[in-house]
Amino acid sequence: MKVKTELPEVFDDFGAARKQGFLKVKSLKDKGQRVVGVYCTFMPEELVLASGAVQISLCSTSEETIPAAEEDLPRNLCPLIKASYGFAKTDKCPYFYFSDLVVGETTCDGKKKMYEYMSDLKPLYLMQLPHMRTTEQSKELWYRELVAFKNKLEDFFDVTITEDQIRDAIHLKNRERLAKKHFYELGQLNPPALSGAEIFKVMYGSQYKFDKEENIQSLEDATTAVKERYANGEHLESKPRILITGSPMGGVTEKVIHAVEENGGVVVGYENCTVAKATERLVAEDEPDVYQSLVDKYLNIGCACLSQNKPRLQLISDMIDKYQVDGVIDMVLQNCIPFSVESHRIKDFVNDEKQKPYMYLETDYSEADIEQINTRVTAFLEMLEG
Amino acid sequence: MKVKTELPEVFDDFGAARKQGFLKVKSLKDKGQRVVGVYCTFMPEELVLASGAVQISLCSTSEETIPAAEEDLPRNLCPLIKASYGFAKTDKCPYFYFSDLVVGETTCDGKKKMYEYMSDLKPLYLMQLPHMRTTEQSKELWYRELVAFKNKLEDFFDVTITEDQIRDAIHLKNRERLAKKHFYELGQLNPPALSGAEIFKVMYGSQYKFDKEENIQSLEDATTAVKERYANGEHLESKPRILITGSPMGGVTEKVIHAVEENGGVVVGYENCTVAKATERLVAEDEPDVYQSLVDKYLNIGCACLSQNKPRLQLISDMIDKYQVDGVIDMVLQNCIPFSVESHRIKDFVNDEKQKPYMYLETDYSEADIEQINTRVTAFLEMLEG
Numbered sequence: 001m002k003v004k005t006e007l008p009e010v011f012d013d014f015g016a017a018r019k020q021g022f023l024k025v026k027s028l029k030d031k032g033q034r035v036v037g038v039y040c041t042f043m044p045e046e047l048v049l050a051s052g053a054v055q056i057s058l059c060s061t062s063e064e065t066i067p068a069a070e071e072d073l074p075r076n077l078c079p080l081i082k083a084s085y086g087f088a089k090t091d092k093c094p095y096f097y098f099s100d101l102v103v104g105e106t107t108c109d110g111k112k113k114m115y116e117y118m119s120d121l122k123p124l125y126l127m128q129l130p131h132m133r134t135t136e137q138s139k140e141l142w143y144r145e146l147v148a149f150k151n152k153l154e155d156f157f158d159v160t161i162t163e164d165q166i167r168d169a170i171h172l173k174n175r176e177r178l179a180k181k182h183f184y185e186l187g188q189l190n191p192p193a194l195s196g197a198e199i200f201k202v203m204y205g206s207q208y209k210f211d212k213e214e215n216i217q218s219l220e221d222a223t224t225a226v227k228e229r230y231a232n233g234e235h236l237e238s239k240p241r242i243l244i245t246g247s248p249m250g251g252v253t254e255k256v257i258h259a260v261e262e263n264g265g266v267v268v269g270y271e272n273c274t275v276a277k278a279t280e281r282l283v284a285e286d287e288p289d290v291y292q293s294l295v296d297k298y299l300n301i302g303c304a305c306l307s308q309n310k311p312r313l314q315l316i317s318d319m320i321d322k323y324q325v326d327g328v329i330d331m332v333l334q335n336c337i338p339f340s341v342e343s344h345r346i347k348d349f350v351n352d353e354k355q356k357p358y359m360y361l362e363t364d365y366s367e368a369d370i371e372q373i374n375t376r377v378t379a380f381l382e383m384l385e386g
Numbered sequence: 387m388k389v390k391t392e393l394p395e396v397f398d399d400f401g402a403a404r405k406q407g408f409l410k411v412k413s414l415k416d417k418g419q420r421v422v423g424v425y426c427t428f429m430p431e432e433l434v435l436a437s438g439a440v441q442i443s444l445c446s447t448s449e450e451t452i453p454a455a456e457e458d459l460p461r462n463l464c465p466l467i468k469a470s471y472g473f474a475k476t477d478k479c480p481y482f483y484f485s486d487l488v489v490g491e492t493t494c495d496g497k498k499k500m501y502e503y504m505s506d507l508k509p510l511y512l513m514q515l516p517h518m519r520t521t522e523q524s525k526e527l528w529y530r531e532l533v534a535f536k537n538k539l540e541d542f543f544d545v546t547i548t549e550d551q552i553r554d555a556i557h558l559k560n561r562e563r564l565a566k567k568h569f570y571e572l573g574q575l576n577p578p579a580l581s582g583a584e585i586f587k588v589m590y591g592s593q594y595k596f597d598k599e600e601n602i603q604s605l606e607d608a609t610t611a612v613k614e615r616y617a618n619g620e621h622l623e624s625k626p627r628i629l630i631t632g633s634p635m636g637g638v639t640e641k642v643i644h645a646v647e648e649n650g651g652v653v654v655g656y657e658n659c660t661v662a663k664a665t666e667r668l669v670a671e672d673e674p675d676v677y678q679s680l681v682d683k684y685l686n687i688g689c690a691c692l693s694q695n696k697p698r699l700q701l702i703s704d705m706i707d708k709y710q711v712d713g714v715i716d717m718v719l720q721n722c723i724p725f726s727v728e729s730h731r732i733k734d735f736v737n738d739e740k741q742k743p744y745m746y747l748e749t750d751y752s753e754a755d756i757e758q759i760n761t762r763v764t765a766f767l768e769m770l771e772g
Binding site: 072073076077106108109110114115116117126128129130131135136137138140141144145148304305307308334337338341342344345 | 458494495498500501512515516522526527534690691693720723726
């Protein structure tokens with residue numbers, strides 16, 4: 001066995017993507033490119049692509065702008081929501097600055113209400129995500145919301161969006177989903193081919209590669225490079241294998257990944273927004289009604305913001321099996337009510353149905369709890385090995 | 387001027403209503419009466435009445451069962467939600483016990499997710515309240531939810547609900563709303579005819595008088611009694627006049643009313659669930675489509691759980707004028723995200739548009755903060771007088 005020491009070069013590319021993204025989006029704007037800024041993986045990027053615009057994830061993962069947000073929002077609100085609003089208010093997010101239109105969604109109370117203030121700062125369109133996913137009323141609502149959003153994009157950008165354009169966008173996004181999936185599924189290899197920090201860096205960075213074809217190619221190159229190295233016997237040593245689930249992760253909350261990997265574990269999978277949750281299932285390409293296929297895809301994203309979140313249990317179950325997971329860490333942002341209330345069900349499911357250890361880990365965007373997280377994660381990992 | 391010393395007898399009746407309600411509901415059940423338990427004023431009681439059942443507000447206002455709830459729910463969740471679940475789990479709410487069907491609603495994240503656990507304890511039907519009120523999609527969703535709920539009641543109780551029965555129920559509920567309104571509008575009298583604690587006692591108690599005709603009669607008697615006394619010159623002395631707005635109030639949170647009235651103020655109006663918020667507007671009786679008239683009524687309840695809550699601003703504005711309000715207290719339950727995020731807008735509106743002082747007061751179901759509340763409220767009242 002050769003222990004891997006150096007990352008394939010293609011990885012650096014993803015690490016730099018977010019930073020370079022700022023320059024790239026400016027250069028795109030200079031060429032007249034339309035930009036739609038969003039905060040959530042429920043947003044149907046297919047429609048934005050079909051309108052000829054690019055969709056960009058707006059800044060929400062650092063504590064830098066939280067004090068400014070707390071002038072208008074309560075302190076005991078989820079840090080992601082405060083950061084999102086703070087970046088908008090202080091105009092410190094270049095992506096927000098360059099967005100022609102910001103599209104919010106009614107995923108949770110905090111975001112829904114925060115958008116009321118954000119809409120004072122920028123043209124903001126709010127999509128109404130249903131509270132439920134299985135009833136006919138919910139499907140009908142989301143269908144109508146998708147059509148209304150298409151109409152909004154047509155009006156706002158003065159374009160016509162054809163069904164063929166939507167089909168092309170569905171196909172392109174599916175190809176990107178598959179390229180992402182092939183990459184993050186490298187986490188299934190045992191012993192591990194790469195660290196969880198590396199998987200996350202690539203997945204997070206790929207959000208900031210706005211040219212889809214380039215992104216797909218880079219992801220495929222990265223997957224190929226890792227596979228080749230693995231075939232040559234290069235891999236990490238075996239360690240307790242952790243699945244991370246819970247609230248959206250990125251930026252400062254990557255401290256949880258580091259806590260696992262600096263204390264004797266390896267993160268093999270992420271059942272969360274940045275990685276598997278919204279990527280795993282494709283949009284059906286053979287469905288005659290494109291909106292119906294988008295409804296089926298998006299309403300089945302296993303987010304805690306929807307009532308009776310069976311798709312999350314299903315994905316956690318599959319990932320525990322396929323990634324040979326030893327333990328599950330449920331990272332929940334402070335005051336993230338949907339995920340914190342749901343955690344009790346997740347714990348029972350992981351413990352009872354999957355017979356695996358589970359740890360609930362609540363955190364925010366400060367670095368003050370890093371030592372505490374290290375201590376708890378170390379104890380959890382020792383328990384897994386013991 | 388005669389200062390009022392004694393309450394009309396009819397008031398005692400309301401004070402005892404909740405306690406007697408327990409016996410009354412048992413006796414109703416013994417006679418085969420169907421009972422639907424609810425937690426929210428968005429619930430369309432007209433449909434329940436039309437089905438021949440009575441609708442009862444379930445227990446949610448004491449801290450007694452919160453420790454039991456915290457075994458399953460996060461601690462930093464709104465006390466109303468924890469109490470609701472705790473009463474259900476410990477079976478300490480006779481109304482819950484006697485309910486044939488419990489109907490929840492997706493007003494906020496905490497309740498929506500809590501109902502997932504509650505549905506393990508009891509047949510629970512969840513109504514999907516939209517996130518928004520003005521879009522066509524929202525109105526259509528609520529329309530369909532009302533029809534689906536009617537169908538559910540028909541199936542569950544094996545009855546047929548006719549349009550005429552719904553019309554009769556609309557008329558009856560409107561008469562009750564008017565009787566309530568005539569009573570709580572006594573708060574507009576200046577100098578005050580009665581205390582805010584008395585107004586609240588009657589309004590809260592009237593929820594537990596299940597015979598609508600009897601309730602209407604008692605409310606009218608109470609109104610008449612107060613008016614007669616007032617005509618005879620009996621009234622309270624003039625004091626700073628407070629409007630209470632915010633989260634649902636009742637039980638232990640009445641401490642806020644007492645803090646006002648024991649420290650030199652009088653609560654003249656309540657822009658909240660128990661009093662004006664859901665009662666103020668009637669259901670149109672001349673609309674050909676009964677469901678449409680229910681949509682128009684219920685979606686215009688000014689709850690913070692809906693995006694862009696203009697009806698709340700409108701009602702606060704009207705009440706400040708009509709009740710000659712000197713200051714507004716926004717009582718928000720801890721971790722009640724919709725109301726806490728909205729408070730910033732309410733403060734600006736009250737201060738800037740209405741030129742009135744505003745106080746934000748966050749509290750929970752403990753009595754630990756009573757001294758702190760007294761201190762803050764006293765300072766607020768002194769400022770109003772100063």
